[in-house]
Amino acid sequence: MKKLLMAMAAGTLTLGLAACNETAEPTEGTSEEKQSDLTAEEVYEKALTASQEMKSAEAKVEMDQKISIPSQEVEMNTNTNMDMEMTLDPMALHQKGTMAMSAAGGEEMSMEIEVYMTEDGTMYMLDPQGEQWIKMTGAVPGLDQLTQNQPDPSEQLEQLQEYAQDMKFEQNENEYILKLTADGEKFNELIKQTLQEQLPPEALEQMGEEEQKALENMNINELQYEMYVDKETFNMTVMNMVMSMTMEEQGETLNIDIDSNTAYENINGIEKIEVPQEVIDSAVELPQQ
Template identity: 30%
Template sequence: MRTKRYAIGIAALLAVTMLAACGKNDNKPAESPSASPSASVSASPSASAPASPSASAPSAENSKLSAAEVFDKTIEALKPINSYNLSSKISQKMTPANAETITNDISMDMDLVNSPLSFKQLTNITSNGVAQNVEMYYTKDGMIMKDPSSGTWMKLPQEQTDAALAGMNQDDINPSKEMEGLKPYAGDLKLEETDKAYIVKLDASGEKFNEFVRQKALENLQNLASENPDFKIHKVDYAFTIDKQTYLPISADINMNFDMEFSGQQMAVDQKIAIDYSKFNEIKEIVLPDEAKSAVGASQ
């Protein structure tokens, strides 16, 4: 059970960390969250993205941008973004030393408003063939969730809410702040482009990325921090698809393979993350469904 808890926890950590690193504005309808970089590029840029002055056609100047310059422009484009939708899929295999592999498939659809912080999150977790759906809201009423077993809506106690929100301060969930965390590796970025999108790629393999991954883990999972885990990165590939007109992210694909050790336990992790982004600044407010307002302690 302990190992399974870490399997779910690390999956959630990497979903939040890597998608935020990509630009954390997200959630396209769940029709195609597993799009690969090539599939994402073939689609037209998100119709919901705010128009930019250069929205007519890519200029000759744009075509000469470096990968680092595109990354910087995306950071700037994300700064005024206060809300977005994120759709993600995670396929993960975790193999503890001398134990059978744990397989997790996680899909998440999230509407998020940065200020004041509020969100709606729908998550489906299938672990070794056992599925569970979780529906959760965080608003001025607190954190309200539907019990997966009984279907009853309940309000989490403050201490549980605080634990769930740990690490989700404004800087942590601000897309541009998270992307800035990758700027020390700007020299490792590679750029490809199509008529409508840039594809910024990063091979984040090697010793120099170990501390980056470790710090992100400690920031986002307090229960993991107490274990003081060590990470050894074998392979991490990023591909960020960015709208050429708006410089806002369309999608991200992250493939990673690493070893982690905590409390004397070793675990090999292999996972693929696919993220779609949409509804930039379209979400004005997170509203509880009527049936959730009956949760114990929730405001009416």
């Protein structure tokens, strides 16, 4: 998981290296004494080092997702707001928030979500209907393989550099800002390759023929990133992403639009994530499959 987060940060920053020798353009209101002469490449290298040294963080995630099947006039909207604490090595987390879902012409359904995952992979999840804690041992199949198979950031650097189409490198008083609009067509091959490399082998083996065809017929139509990097620590403080993609399955076209905003804070400030004793005592364990 740590490699995944590092690779995501590295990959996004790497996309901007087309302008690697440029310094950041000051945004309106940035004072002269706060302006930096670092180039995009220098910011990238320092941010990559900071991401490699990240051991824990808090994150606030807001995501809107729309899935539609035009031929059937089906549309499903999902809005997620989540607060998360996580340690990365070993991986453990606590996340709490809400998920609201609505279909075209239907009522909105909202549910509370709270999850703990311990260092040994045990998961405690609150049932939003019965308010009963559920314990799942080994609830994340393939987690070890998924963690081990994440691409190395240096490999991401080599793979993604040629995919930059347009990028802005800016700065305000306290942060560097990298804005990228990527050519979705150029990204398709890379995204498919990355998914195939990162999915656990057993997941690929269990995929049916239709699912494999859907993966092959996936197209990224639009991909935008906006990243903020702290000028002093070079930690990533904000990552915003807009992605539009289509998938072809069983003769149907499936459109997926995602707009996500993630803010990071308290980086390396969490020593350990503890599951409350009352959660442990009251949890009902699900039988292993």
